[in-house]
Amino acid sequence: MSPIIEPGPEGGFAIGKIDQLLNLARKNSLWYLLFGTACCAIELMQTGGPRTDADRLGMVFRATPRQSDVLILAGTITYKMSSRIRMLYEQMAEPKYVIAMGSCANTGGLFQESYSVVSGGDLFLPVDVYIPGCPPRPEALLEGLMLIQQKLEREPWLKKAWSGTPNQSDPWLKPRG
């Protein structure tokens, strides 16, 4: 459910529950961490570029995990990198979301049997959206980000924030699919 937004000549108004208004704000300022581990990062940069233009949906890249809402696992993840990625994830403030972008971040991809590559980002992080492709096109990544928007729109985040730590058994917190 989204709040009712009524535009007017003197500035409009919006009616909804606090959770809905809060989510409206959150949804339109989905900042992602500018972080890539392999070639998918090129498509990640392209998504922020003028042709795909994620900015128009309020998605701006941030260079620090402390200001980011979304961690995009863009590229092959090695075991050596996995502990660094986990550190980045832990530095992000709640609420936070993870996108596994491309075959490598989904399952290890081409390098699944390798001695040094993690067979999928979901083995060490709670992944919300999986995007197939090698690499996925910027349009696909943008759709993945929009799925995150749809997901957080339904989250009663205010209730969760007041009740202390997020409840892991909450159906809204669980990855879909």
Next chain:
Amino acid sequence: MNPDQLHKRLQEGLGIEIEWSEGPVDPFYLIPSDFWVKAGLFVRDATDLSFEFLRSLCGVDYPDEKSILVVAHLFSYQHKMPLVLKTKIDRDQPKIESLASVWPAACWHERETYDLLGVVFTGNPDLRRILLPEDWVGHPLRKDYQPPNQYHGIPTTRPVVDCDGEQL
């Protein structure tokens, strides 16, 4: 300089017998491991050779022969010719002197060889693992390597499932 002349030049420069072979791709020269750094210094400094560029340094595991070959690919920009030097070391006690004092580029190549094959290069200024985490156990490019089941709680294998979620 053709391979035969190069072989003669190496033998007179080092004062020892050196095995060599035409090889499947490039001719290579098998240097005794005691002369490894001496040979490096010689081919770098001799003016008619001047192999000043280390293209790559790696290792090859031969479990049947209980040996590891350390291979150095060199190139001379001055004389526009390549050179391949190899040396054989014991597989159970893989230890050899570092070439990092001859070509600084050898440092990271030796770290990789140490990481993946477990060859210890004495005299390397910074002999740590380079590709794998520092607390990794084993050397993955050894033919008898068994990968661990998990690393810091991350499973190293992923179950293969079909589109209905059934495990194959």
